Amino acid sequence: MNPFILGQITLFTFITIVSFFFVYKRAKAIYRNIKLGRKEIISDRKGIRFKNMLLIAFGQQKMFKNPLVAILHFAIYVAFIITQIELIEIFIDGYTGHHRIIYHAIESIYGLKLLYVIGVNAIEFLSVLAFIATLIFLSRRNLVKVPRLNMAELKGWARMDANLILFFEIYLITCIFSMNATDSAMHYNETAIGYGFILSGMIARFIHELPHTVLMIWERLGWWGHLIGVLGFMLYLPSSKHLHILLAFPNTFFARLQPKGELSNLASVTKEIKLMMNPETAYAATDSTAESERFGAKDVQDLSWKSLLDAMSCTECGRCTAACPANITGKLLSPRKIMMDTRDRLEEVGRNIDANAGKFVDDGKSLIENGYISVEELRACTTCNACVEECPIMINPLDIIIELRRSLILEDSNSPEEWNGMFANIENNAAPWQFSQQDRLNWAEEK
Ligand code: SF4
Ligand code: SF4
Secondary structure, eight states: OOHHHHHHHHHHHHHHHHHHHHHHHHHHHHHHHHTTSBOOOOOSOHHHHHHHIIIIIISOGGGGGSHHHHHHHHHHHHHHHHHHHHHHHHHHHHHHTOSSHHHHHHTTOHHHHHHHHHHHHHHHHHHHHHHHHHHHHHHHHHTSOOGGGSSGGGOTHHHHHHHHHHHHHHHHHHHHHHHHHHHHHHHHHHHSSOOOOHHHHHHHHHHTTSOHHHHHHHHHHHHHHHHHHHHHHHHHGGGSGGGHHHHHHHHHHTSOOSOTTOOOOOHHHHHHHHHHHOHHHHHHHOOGGGGGOOOSOSSGGGSBHHHHHHHHHOOOOOHHHHHOHHHHTTOSOOHHHHHHHHHHHHHHHHHHHHHTTTOOOOOSOOSBSTTSBOHHHHHTOOOOOHHHHHOTTOOOHHHHHHHHHHIIIIITOOOOHHHHHHHHHHHHHSSSSSSOGGGTTHHHHHO
């Protein structure tokens, strides 16, 4: 075998194996981290869950509230998926040392060859659309400075992450066209007909007179550039907000189906209320395990695994924050920051476990304060559910806020002075008012 081809196969095999190994390691750590959350069985109404996943994760249904942004986003998304088809051929070529192995295998079968050419043309047209969409997204973020894309929590790495992926998109599209245009030019010089790729064929007409060696090096740069770009993206994805490309699917499948505003009850509190309302029957129905239950969540391990999956799936788009009445009226609360802080703390806990032979060693921190979510943020929430309604992938920041607030109030007795009177009334009168239940309707009798 030609030593050049042998070298290419060896390098290709090495790079892909190493990349897949690191991706596997990171995926395993993410799965382990999500499982650190409190157990919760979510297995009801599978039909509705499957439909949600298809419409909301795959069809991006909730994005269509703003059709223009939705179409641009959809172009990037479809281009990303369809481009992977061409990657299949790149992988086979890389492992076998061939060039456009699929094309040459089906070259003599007209129908299949037509299908191949249509496929590559679709990739190229979508890539141009994605290129335009990417430029618009870059300018929205950096020139027009759309407010929700330039808030306080999007400084530093979060801001760079968002821009990096857009530049990466441009890089990949450049590689695809470099590869296809130079290849078309060489094929045209050899056969006088080209492959039939419309857009790269147009570029090929301008460059086909370049020396063959130049075209060949340029083609290899595009081919290797595309491959390394895709593998680099695979390695980068699990540490980026773009993990939502994958996690949006399980996240929409396992999303809560209860009506918004319906809060989950704490068993211990339910027991207390039953005792107050009807002491005779409540004792019989008491769940003995409820005694040991923790009130709310202080750290990520106390949250449900679904809330941790939410945090890992967050795209940091800020639609929740833009709709949050607390944020709009100048409060510190931003539901997007709640999700980002939860993910950052979860990553910190994961690193702690990795550094201590698989066991979490108390680091004296928690998700409340310690540079994460402040008491002031938690108190600002009106529990209106606007953030839940707005999220394009069915993330529920309110679940986290409620659990943290429960811990603040029930475990730490940390509530604003003005709430304490109401709590005392509920405890004494089973109602938030300062008179007993029996006197509730007195106002009507006085009339
Ligand atoms: S539920 Fe809380 S965090 Fe969500 S939008 Fe309403 S006030 Fe903001
Ligand atoms: S929670 Fe949803 S709406 Fe809010 S930033 Fe994350 S993905 Fe966007």
